[in-house]
Amino acid sequence: MDLYLKDSVAVVTGGSKGIGLAIARTHLDEGARVVVASRTSSPGLAELAGPRLVHAPADLTDPDAPARVVARAVEEFGGLDILVNNAGGPPPGVRLPRFSFGAPTDADWLAMFEFNLFSAVRAVRAALPPMLERGGGSIVNVSSGNARQPGPMNVDYSAAKAALNNLTKSLSEEFGPQGIRVNTVSPGPVRTAWWTDDGGAADILAAHVGADRDAVLDEVAPEMMNLTTGRLVDPQEVADMVALLVSPRSASTTGADMVVDGGFLKAV
Incomplete structure (x- = not known):
């Protein structure tokens, strides 16, 4: 199936490994031009090197970093069509799981929200103007099944992802009429x-x-x-869903939460 992504311009955050690397690779396979934001490169990212891939080194907990990444995409490829906010999970230097509400401190909560919510907020803020200049675009925020099925482990992470889901709905309502679709993909354990x-x-x-x-x-x-x-879950299974969501073939899908979780969520 042709996803009609040839020559589109995508920014993928957290794209040096795991889900993000699979997303970047899939976009390249579909003919897109891709800017990957991550603190460092990786052997897997190096294997994708070519004229349609740019690595933009960035610490996305730096408030100015997301805007610099988007500016790099516009500078290198002339605009922006797709933003995938994939960066998330444990903040740099943090190991999860934590097993109770009492485990994370205030500093832990702040770091978790910086990485999993505020970096996405800032990336979207930067991406909207160049997308609107091109008449529209697609944003996918990579969330988690824990946003909808929280438990006693990783409570700060679950709360940050629940906020990301809410943000996605709000953005889809405001910017859908202007041609920008905004959705979440919620993996289970990958x-x-x-x-x-x-x-x-x-x-x-x-x-x-x-x-x-x-x-x-x-x-x-x-x-x-x-x-x-x-x-x-295999990372490629998440990447395939992201590619379908950003594609024009999903032109009527916005404000949706697409679950790729091996059956983790049980609720209707």
Whole structure:
């Protein structure tokens, strides 16, 4: 299926690994020109190097960074059609999960909202003018199933993602009549570095439940989260949904929350 993304200009935040890298790769495969924002590059991003890819080094918790990234896209490719706010999860230097409301401090809450909400707010603020100049565009905010199904773990993360969902609805209402569609994609647990890095979620849960990390990744985590598919989500599965949402083939989809979660959410 042709998604009609050839020569479109996309900014993907947090695009050096995991979901973001899969999103960047998929956009390139569809013929888009892509600016990836991340603090550092990665071997996976280096493999995508070419004239249609620009890496814009950025710490997205810096209030000025999102605007610089958008400006880079306009400078390099002449405008902006797509913004994917993928950067999120544990702020730099933070390991999750945390197991109770009492675990995060005020500083932890602030850092979580800076990374998962305010960076997206600032990126959208910067992206709207060049999108409006081109007559429209598409914004996808990568949220989480935890926004709609919170629990005692990672309460600050869940709250930040719930706020991102609310923001998305508000933006879709205000800017939809001007040709800008805004949606969320809500993954469940995705097999990324967040889980698999040394000291990451798999190791933390393994210590908590008395299992080894491979068992956590393959069995314990899917069982704990009651995943219908019995496995963690693959990053490419999320990237495919994002690509469909930003495509003109989804021209009547706005204000929606598209779930890619292995059956994590059970509510109607």
